Amino acid sequence: MRWWFLTAISDLYLYIMNNMRFIFLCCVVLNSFLLFGQDDYNELSDSKYVDLEVWRKQKDDLCISWGDANKHYSSQNVPDVPICLKHKLKGWKGEKLNALFLIWSKLRDCNVSVEITDLHQKNGGIISKENLSVGFVRYVMTDEFVREGKTSCGFRYDKTEWDSSLVADVIDIKKDFLLRKMHVTPVWVSINVPRDITAGKYYGEIIVNLDGKEYKRLKLQTQIVDRELPVVSQWKFHLDLWQNPYAVARYYNVSVWTEKHFEVMRPIMKALAEAGQKVITASIMHKPWNGQTYDYFESMVTWKRTLDGEWTFGFDIFDKWVNFMMSLGIDKQINCYSMVPWNYSFKYFDERTNSMEYIKTKPGDKEYNDMWIAFLTQFSSHLKEKGWFSKTCIAMDERPLPIMKTVLDLIRKADKEFKVALAGLYYEEIEPELYDYCISTDQVLPKNVIEKRKKQHLVTTYYTYCADCKPNTFTFSDPAEAAWIPLYSIKLGLCGYLRWAYNSWGEDPLRDSRFRQWPAGDTYLVYPGFRSSVRFEKMIEGIQQYEKLQKLREDFKRNKHLIRKVEQCINAFNIQDLAKEGTASSDIKRVISLLNEQ
Template sequence: MKKILIFLVVGIFGNLFYSHAQKAQIYNLEKLYSPVVGDGNFSVWREESVLIPIRFDSKDLSAVSITYEGPNSQVEFYKLHEVWADFSAGNCGETKTQGTFEKVKVPDRAELMTGNSFNPDSENQWILLSLRLNQEVPAGSQSYKITFTQKQKKSEVKGSLSIRDRSLEGISGLDFYSDFWQFPVAMADFYKTKPWSASHWKEVERMFDQLGAINQHSITAFVFWDLYNTRIRPLDEMLIQVKKLPQGEYRYDYSTFDKYIQTAIDRGISDQISIHNLFPWNGFLFYFDETKGEVVSIQTQPGTPEYQEFWKPLLVDLEKHLKEKNWLDKAVLFVDERDPNQTLALAQWVKSIAPGFKMGFSGDFYPFLSPWMDDYSTPVNVVLDPAELSKRILSSQKTSIYTSCFEQPNQPNFLLTSDLRDIYFLTQLSNTRGYNGFLRWAFNLWSSEIENSAIYSDLPSGDAHLVYPNGQVSIRYLVLRDALEEIKKFKLLGKLSYPGDMVNATNRYFLINIEEERYQMVRALKNYLNE
């Protein structure tokens, strides 16, 4: 009987202890759904951000407060929410729809904390600490400590910062851009609000603010409702309202278009206006037919009479309007992964009727197409011949790389199931190739379940978004911002001594397909930047 009582007492107290046991641990910035413990030691410049992932483990889901002790810094804590994702890289459209893929929860949605306290979502709560060392912090090694307090019980993580005698001062003035295509109407659909209503405009403003923080250079514009127009919507939701009068003439209302462009420019995104819909994948064009009293659609292709009858007056009128607004020099008619021969013929036709427009193209590199494309983005596995790149540079034409849903699981990408180190690799790869920036096709094409699930029927998880609703970003967004800081560091060091060996090392082609070699390159690059 005494033995039974002892076991019961031990069991009760053991369960009580276990229920209140808690632990905090620093991890490496890699695949957080399969975490690797980190040592918490970093080499940094002043005014550079440092991202530190921490997991707080506790059976208790009551409130937790966090305190930071260390060098004088701007401190931000993000609560990372787990989002469902699938391992479907390399599968798009029908192959994704017909496939079955393993699912996993990934800490990706980043909610900026206020008051440095949070309520855990689960027993394993991810937190991201962002430190930005102030200018007056002296060089040398300094320690830091982060304390988690829950019901008077404390857990600590510690590390050290090796502070270099250099200053970064953010990414302002960086001559390397991000170009994420925007889907403002998808935001309106998520919030169940009318596109271009007062509440929608507030979200558009916030979208451009978020883009500005990652050095976005281009405004994604369109004629109809977005880049792909998968369903017909009302006339007043068009960015440019196109009407066909009873006598057959077209009239255009640019009021929403103008407000959209000006909103971006007012927030510092003013280098380029990328106008889509000229050669869409589904081949549709739309207008409001005043005779029928409804929006109608026509499926056609460049070069056909129906196509030219619609687009010629629109391009001529839009060119005139953009010239009046002093925006024509920024305007680029963008074509996405279409037939290069058709694209060349289209560019030649556009130049014959509206010569003020520039052209842009994303897709494989074709030397015969290159002279016509002021903005050319190629897949990550395409390497331009140095002579072709020199021609583009001498012609002041922009060149970038992009990733999409087609990259295989072992290849670098921005997906939820990608290794976060890939973001550092991809941006530096574009930079060391001598390109102007990095492009990705979707900033915020949200589903109705995006806050909790990024599983799409036809796309791998994370392919269609970098930010979340309600002003929340992703950890991928924050890593990208940090990667752009590394590019600025690289360019600053390059002014002191040309980093030729590092450039050559980063450009080794096999890195795209061999993960471990790629991550060794990322480590070597960080060591170089922080020598």
């Protein structure tokens, strides 16, 4: 009897412990889903025309073929591609190479998974499959650049007024995917070429499984040139994609600036660092852009007015953010926005009322001057104490010349050594005072100014925004345009590119890239997850070509003829020519081909 009782107690204990382990495991998995966005989701439906006759003529039920990574493919129409099971890539050691293949089904739904093999060289060399990755490209809702009677930068509250469709852009992290009948799924392939391999040709395969069984193999040949791309920390391209930590906190439902917040931001910002990002985006006052994004920017600095009317400032959050970003490798510059917010309203805590208050004041007002002199003086001391002063810019964007002149005078009164950044129009009068000057595509910097700034080691870049049809990085933009943009800076004589939104996600960013204002995709380049995008990967591709040209220039005598050919090719880039479909793609392919010459 006692034996039975003890056995029962033991079994009960094991049952409880095993179930506790199961419950704990479920909690860990659920927490992982919530934190990193690894749960599945359903795409929105597309109401676009489907050519059923082409589907009927399709001979095979299931088709697979390599495609063009510079093109968009419809989610519901048979791809207009010749069936091709072999693909060739070529690049440098240390480079990230991309390719894309397509799978489409005529009659049935099927579960698709993909395996990759090592890439082998005939003499025994190997690129391990650990350096390769594949991702199903998911479809997100997009719209169009402009519509008759409307402007591209205007509000789009009624989405039905705009032509909307699904576009392949989200590079998913799922290991398998349910392909529905009469649907297409692109698959993104990336190779991070090791630096310690021998040059030559490497051969491997992509294995496509349907419903758990091998269906077909795609051949992949990768030729590695005997040149090496510098490591990311040595890249010269000045990439400035503005980060939005507040969007991350809202999407993942975590409190801002907590450990959980930094945990979910880490893979998102690490990917940005690996793209060569140089600048930390910091908001030093409440709503510098008046809440134009779905998640507005709060102040990373605590503003307080004491009982005796003095201004004091706390920098704890600012320090946390900067230290976090620097720990990921984004450590070249800190741009602090903005002394000139869009509505001239400043939020602070007032000890006299024991509440948050707002003050409305503008540059030139005594109250404005007193407030900002106090801020800049304390901020300067704090930055110098942290060792960050030489990396920090007081930054503004798209502000008129009279306001900029007034603000610059005020900054110099507080600390004449402060660096200043401006993105906007070209103002000849204040150009010498700007360390970081970024102009829009419709502006022209005189060549002598560009050369002078180069010699002074100043940052001179350009940006695209909602008024630029092409080139751009909207979700409906040709993918090749994202690669074209960094190379165009070479033609302009500039050192980089700025885009105002890296991750200012909308309400439902994985499924719908449209927003209440501006063309779809204008507010973000990557997706929660971390899920990359075709646009972001193509931009990295373009930056790599920029860096390859810089590397060739370092050995000018050896590469003189090749450099001349590449520069002539890039100097032929023309924004007006991009209106013709395929121009960006052909431009990029020509440059890549030349840079990969032996």
